[in-house]
Amino acid sequence: MFVTTHWSVVLTAARSDTTRARAALENLCQTYWHPLYAYVRRRGYSPEDAQDLTQEFFARLLERNAVATVAPEKGRFRSFLLASLNHFLADEWDKARAQKRGGGKVIPLDLQSAETRLGEIPVENFTPEKAFAHRWAITLLEQVYQRLGEEYRAQDKAVLFDALRATLAGKSNAAPYAGLARQLNMNEGAVKVAVYRLRQRYRALLRETIADTVSSPDEVEDELRYLFRTLAGT
Numbered sequence: 001m002f003v004t005t006h007w008s009v010v011l012t013a014a015r016s017d018t019t020r021a022r023a024a025l026e027n028l029c030q031t032y033w034h035p036l037y038a039y040v041r042r043r044g045y046s047p048e049d050a051q052d053l054t055q056e057f058f059a060r061l062l063e064r065n066a067v068a069t070v071a072p073e074k075g076r077f078r079s080f081l082l083a084s085l086n087h088f089l090a091d092e093w094d095k096a097r098a099q100k101r102g103g104g105k106v107i108p109l110d111l112q113s114a115e116t117r118l119g120e121i122p123v124e125n126f127t128p129e130k131a132f133a134h135r136w137a138i139t140l141l142e143q144v145y146q147r148l149g150e151e152y153r154a155q156d157k158a159v160l161f162d163a164l165r166a167t168l169a170g171k172s173n174a175a176p177y178a179g180l181a182r183q184l185n186m187n188e189g190a191v192k193v194a195v196y197r198l199r200q201r202y203r204a205l206l207r208e209t210i211a212d213t214v215s216s217p218d219e220v221e222d223e224l225r226y227l228f229r230t231l232a233g234t
Contacts, residue, residue, distance in 0.1 A: 007076070007212060025061070027057075029058050029061070029107055030134065031139070033054060034135050034142075035081075035139060036057070038130075038134075039128045039129070039132035039135075040054060042126065042128035042131040042132075043089070043128050047115055051111055051114075054109060055109065056090045067198055076219060077213040077214070078136055078223075118131075137227050137230040140227065144205045144206050145165075145168075148205055149165075161198070163184055164191075168199065168202055177191045177192055207220055210223045210224055
């Protein structure tokens with residue numbers, strides 16, 4: 001079952017319910033740890049050091065209730081994470097390395113998967129900041145796709161979703177409606193309606209997922225534009 005946590009909820013809870021805030025923040029960190037790992041690797045750290053660093057960063061982030069210092073009316077989770085990590089790298093990582101290596105595992109990290117995904121990021125002209133942004137965008141879209149798939153499966157429409165999911169990346173006039181109609185034993189008109197509904201739900205979930213990472217609904221459209229710019233490489 002897909003569980004979402006709103007960044008605005010974390011910000012609010014941090015001032016009155018630290019236990020709830022920690023649990024909510026940990027949930028968000030489990031979802032969006034890979035962009036941080038990619039950033040650290042692009043900073044030149046080895047996979048082992050990057051893994052230790054990411055774990056130590058999360059441990060300290062969750063212990064110190066750093067979220068309480070963020071104004072509730074502003075602050076995107078994306079920006080908060082990267083700024084906090086940079087502070088950790090500058091001021092605390094050297095001290096952390098002097099302590100026991102590979103301490104507690106706060107967030108489950110799949111190092112092999114992380115390295116495979118890192119290899120998908122273009123090396124040329126990709127700064128650590130761009131690597132973080134790229135992986136952030138991809139991770140967010142993966143959450144949208146997962147939520148959409150789970151909704152269709154819950155409605156016993158897994159076959160329909162599997163057949164139509166490729167249309168999410170194509171233009172509306174490029175969908176192979178005739179072939180899909182034959183595959184699904186539907187008429188083309190019904191397929192077009194199904195594709196339209198799939199895309200509409202995808203767009204709605206995209207905005208909902210972005211809303212989970214910002215502190216105000218007013219920031220959703222701006223963050224959506226950021227996502228598109230990142231994926232376009234601009």
